[in-house]
Amino acid sequence: MSSTVIEQGTVEKPHSEKNYLNADHTLKSWLLTVDHKRIGILYLISVTFFFFIGAIAAAMIRYELTSPKGILLSSEVYNKTFSAHGIYMVFQFLVVAIPAVLGNFLIPIMIGARDMAFPRLNLLSWYMFITGGALITLSFILGGVDAGWTFYVPLSTISENQISLCLVGIFITGFSSIFTGVNFIATIHKMRAPGMTWYRLPLFIWAHYATAVVVILGTPVVAITLFLVVVERGFGFGIFSPELGGDPVLFQHLFWFYSHPAVYIMILPAFGVVSEIITCFSRRPIFGYRFIAYSSLAIAFLGFAVWGHHMFISSQSAFQGIVFSIITWVLAIPSAIKMFNWATTMYKGSVHFSTPMLYALGFMGLFLIGGLTGLHLASLDTDIHVTGTYFIVAHFHYVMVGGTILGYLGGIHFWFPKMFGRTYSEVWGRMSAMIVFVGFNLTFFPQFMVGYLGMPRRYHYYYFAPEWQIYHVLSTAGSSILGLGFLMPGIYLTYAIFKGKKAGANPWGAKGLEWENCDSPPITENFEKPIIVTGSVYDYNPEEDSKLYEDEDTGMLGGKY
Amino acid sequence: MADHGHDHSEMTKGGAHANHILSERTILIVAGGLFFLMALTIGAAIYMPEPFKGWTIPMQCLALAIAVAKACLVVYYYMGVKFGTRLIKIFAYGGFVWFFMLFIMMIDYTTRPMEPVPGWEKQTSSALPRDTVKNPE
Amino acid sequence: MGWGPFQYNIMPEPASEHAPYYDALFMTITGLAVFFTITVVAMIIFFAARYRRGTKVNRKNILTHHTGLELIWMGVPLVLAFLMFGWSTKNYMAVRTMPKEATEIFCIGKKWMWHFQHMNGVRENNELHVVVGKPVKITMISQDVIHALYLPEMRAQYMVVPGRYTELAFTPTKPGRYKILCAMHCGTQHSEMVGQLYVMNPSEYADWVDKGGNKYKNKPLTIQEAGAQIYSEKGCANCHTGTDNPRAPTLVGIYEKTRKFTDGTSAVADREYLREAIKMPHNRLTAGWENTMPVYGGTLTELQVLQLAEYIKTLTPGKGDFVRQDVKHSTPGSDGDSSAVDIANKGGSAGNAQFRTSEERR
C-alpha cells in the first residue's frame, strides 16, 4: 500500500526494541490491558482453550459412533457430549474466533488507527466472553445440557438439566459479541486514517464490517429468545408453550433469525482472511474488488431473510417455505461471486504455495463443496429427506470447519509473524495444511453418504442399520487424522512463539498498512508516526515478483515455491 | 485529504454540525407536543364515544399512529436525529426498518392454520410444577 | 450384495411413488454441484500451476475488474438457481398436497415411541402396516416435545409438533420392511425412537387385519394371561382395585388368606372359595361389604374360572395389577423376534420403560 509518513520537522527516532509484547511483563498488565493487540492474544488463548474442549467432545462422539450399539457412553451422556460439542464450538469458538482474534488484532492496524474506538469496552467484551464460557462450563460440570445447541422448545423447557445456567452463559457471550460488533462499527466508521477511503479498505475490513452489522442486528434476537426459555424454565412464563396456546415453532423462527445469519458471522471473516491471503500469495491485485466487497454486504443483509430454510418441514406454511427457498437460492450468488473472483485472482499472478496459501486453497475447495451441497438444502423438495440427517451435519461442517476453521488457521499462519515477530517452520506448516485437508475430507465426506442413506443426526445407536457402520468407521478414521492436523499447528506455533526465527516487519513481502508501516510485533501505538494513505491497498506487481525468483532463491520465507 | 485531518466525510455530508444544541424553546414545545399526544391517546382509547370505540382496527391504528408520532418527536428532537449526521440517520432509520424484517414471520402465521388443538394439554412445559392446583382426581 | 465397496448402497431403496422423482432432482442438483466443483477446482489448479512463482509466462496487463465477466458468473448460476427452484417447488407442492382418497392413519409421538392408530381400530406401537400402492395420509401430533417422523425409504419426513396437528402423505410402491425414525432430537433415548414400516400386499394386509392387526395374537396364552384377559374383559378391575375400597375388597394377595364373613364364620381363600365367590358371590359375603357383585355363575365357564383363579394368585401389590389388555398384549418384544424395536426394549429402554411409568401413574 502506498502511504506517506508525515514529517513534521521531527527527527526520526532511533528504532526501539519495545513492542506490545514486551512493553510490560506483569500478569496484571495483560489482564487489565486495553491494547487491542493484547486483547486479541487473550482471545487467541481463550478460543483455543474452548476449541479443545469442543474437540474432545467431538472425539468422544466419533469414537462412540464406530459401533452401532455404542461403546463407552450412555445415551444421556452421549446427548450431553454432542450438546457440549455444539455449544462450545458454535458460541465459544466459531462465532468469535476470527473476529475476536484476527479482527481485534488487525482492524486498527489495517485502517491506520492507534487502537479500537472503545478499548475498555473491548476488554469488557473479553471478560464477558470468559464469564459466559465459565458459566457454560459450570453448567456442564453441574450436570450438563442435553438439548443440543439449538435448544428447541419444549425439549429445552422440560428437560431437567442445567439448561438455564448454560443459556445465561450464552446470553452473556452474546452480549460480548454485540459489544465487539459495536466496537468494530465505530472503529471502521470513525477511526480510518486520513485517505483511507471505503474503496481503499482491505477486503478483510469489509468482511468484518459486514460481520459486525450481522452481529448487532441478529444477536439481540437470539439473546431475548434464549432469555424467554430461561424465564419459562425459571418462573413458568409460557410464551412458547403449546398448552397456553403458544407456538413452539415460534421459537425456531426467532432462533434461526439469528442463527442463520450467525453462520455468516462465522464465514464472512474467513472470506476476508482468504481475500487477503490469495492476493498476497498471488502477488496480484484482487480481481473485482467492489464485487467482493459488496457481496459481503449482500450476504450480510440477504442472510437475514432466509432463516426459514431450516424449517421447511417444521410445519411452517408452504407459502413461507417457498419465499425462503427462493431467497436462499438467490443467496448462493454472492458466494459464487467470491469464489470465481478468488480463482480469477490467480490468473496471471505469481502464485506461491506457502502455508497460508495452502490453507486458503483448501478453504476454497472445502467451501465449494460445503456451499454447493447447501443447494440440496435450499431446494424445498430435496430438503425433506436430508434435513435432520448426517447430510446436513456434513454440509455445515464443510462450511463451518472447512470454511471458518481453515480460514482461521490460514489467517493465524499468515499474520503469525506480525503477531509474535517470529516465523514458524514452513515444512511443518505445509504438512499440517495438507493433513487437515485430507483428514477433513475423510471425516466428513462419508457423512454425506450416510446422511443420504437416512442416518438421522444426534443418534447414539444405529443397530437397526448396521450397514451404516462402514461410513462411521471411515469418518472416525478421518477425524483422528484431522485431530492430528489440528494438534500440529498448536505445537509448532507454540514452539515458534518462543524459539522461532525473527521475522522482519514484512516477511511475506505483502502490502497493507500492517506490513509496510508497522513493526513485527507492532509497538503499543501501532505506528511510529501518523500515516496518510494515498493509494490502493493491493498494488502488487506479479511480473516483478516472479522475476525475483526466476534465477535464484532470494531467501524470503518459503523460497521458490 | 488536503487538510491532513481525519476523514469527516460522513459528517460533512449530513450538512449539519454534530453537536447541535437544542434550544430551550424547542425542548419545551416538543414536551408540550408529547404531553398533548399522551392525553390524546388516552382520550382516544377511553373516552371515545361508543360507535367508534368498538372499531378495533381503526382504534388500534389510531393508538399506534399517536405512539409513532410521539416516538418521532423523541427520536427527531431529543435524540437529535434531525440535526445528526447522515451516519446517525442511517443507524436510526436502519434499526427501525430492520425491526420489520422480523415481521417476515407473520407471512408464515397468516398463511397456515395455527389453531392449537382445542383442549390440548399434556405435559407441563416447565421445570416447575404447574397446573397442579386444579386436578379433579 | 456385491463385493467390497460395491456391497454398499449409495441411496436408500426408493419405495414410494415420490422417491424416483426425488432422486432425479437430488441427482440433478448433485450433478450441478459436481460440475461447478470441478470447474472451479480445475480453474484453481490450472492457474495455480501455470502461474506459480518463477514460471516464465506472460504476466502483463493483469485484469483487476471486468463487469461483463462478473455479470456472466452472476447470471448463469442465477438462471440455474431459478430453474432448480421451480423444479423443486413443483415436487414439494406435489408431495405436500394431501391426497383426497387416502388411508388415514393417526400418529402420536411421545418420548420415545411412535403410536399409530388405524381407522379400523387397530393400534400399533413403533410399527406401521400399510398396503402397497394405496396413498397413506398420517395425521400427527406430539404428546410432549417436537419429534420428526422420518421414513427414509419413502423420502418422507415431517415434524410432529405438540399442540397442533401436522400431516404427512406418501404412497408406498414396494412391499417390504422399512425404517421409521425420529429425526428431531427429542431427549435421552432419541436414537431408540425407531420402528418399522411394513408395506404389504393387499392379501397379506387383509390377513393381518383379520388377525386384529396383532401379530402376537395367535400365540397361545398362558393360563395366567388368559385369566388376566377375562379379568379385564369382565371389568373386575372396576371394583377390585389395588386396595380395599367401599365397593369391593382388593384381590391382591387374597389367595390362601383367611377371610371373615358377614355371618361371623371364616374360611381360607383357596381355589374352591374363589370359584364360589365368583359364581355365587352372595353365598358368603366378606365382612364389611354389601352384596353388590354380579353373579357370574352362568357367564363364566369352569375353565375360565380356573384361569381367573390362577391369575388372582399372581396378584401382588407391586406387580400385575389391572393392566389394560390391549396395551399389554401389543407390547413389542414379548416374542423372540429380534426386530430393532425389540432390541431397544430388551435394553430396558424405549417402549417398555415408557409403558411401565405411564401405567403406574394411572
Added chain:
Amino acid sequence: MSDHVAKHGDGPEVYFQYEDIDQQQESYVVGMWSFLVTEVMFFGALFLIYTLYRWKFHGTFFGAHEQLNWKMGGLNTMVLLFSSVMVAFAVHFAQKGKTNKQLVCLGVTLLCAFGFLVIKTFEYGAKFDHHLFPNHSFSYADPEHHESKSWWDEALPAALKIEKHEQEGNPKNARLFYSIYFTMTGLHGLHVIIGIIAITALMVLIKIRSPLITDYIPTELVGLYWHFVDLVWIFLYPLFYLIPR
C-alpha cells in the same frame, strides 16, 4: 497531528487513540447508536411475539388487559415523558457548560425513574395478589382470586382506581398475555434500573469532577439511552393498557 497527548484542564480530553475531539465525540455517538440498534432488535422480537399472539387471541387479550390499571400506566407515561424532557434539558445545559443546572435536571430525572419504579411496584403487587403472575399459581376467571382484596389496590388514591372488570376470556391465553406483559414491562423495568445506575454514576462523576467527564458527550450518551427507554414505554403503553375491544 502528533500532539495527541492528553491535555488536562484545557478543554475536553482526547484519548490516545483519537486524532482530535471531533473524532472522539463522533465515535462515541456512533457507538451508542449502533448499541441502540441492538436494543431495538432486542425489544423487536418481543414486539413481534406480542403482535402474533394479540392477533391470534385478540378477544382474551382484550379481556385480560381490562385488569391492568390504565390510569397508573398513564401516570407512568407522564413520569417517563417528563423525565425525558428533563434529560433533554440536562444535555442542553451540559452543552452550554452549566453544570449546576445540568445536575438539577439529572436529579429530577433520577426522581422520575424511582417514581416510575414505585408506581410499577403498585401495579405488580396488585397483580400478584390477584394471582395474575403467570407462574403455577396463576388463576384467571376464578371468582375466589378475582374478588380478593389487595393492599396495593386499596392504598391507591381514589382518582387512580379503576372499576373492577370481570375476568373474561380463555384463562390459558390470558396467562400468555400476562407472560408477555411481565416479560416486556419487566425488561423495560430492568432498563430503567440500568438507566438509574448510569445516571447516578454520571452525576457522581460530574460532582467529583472526574477526568472521565470533560465534555457533554457522556451526558448525551446517557440521554440517548434514557430516551430509548422512554421510547419503548411510548409503545408499551397503548399496546398493553389501551387495547380497543
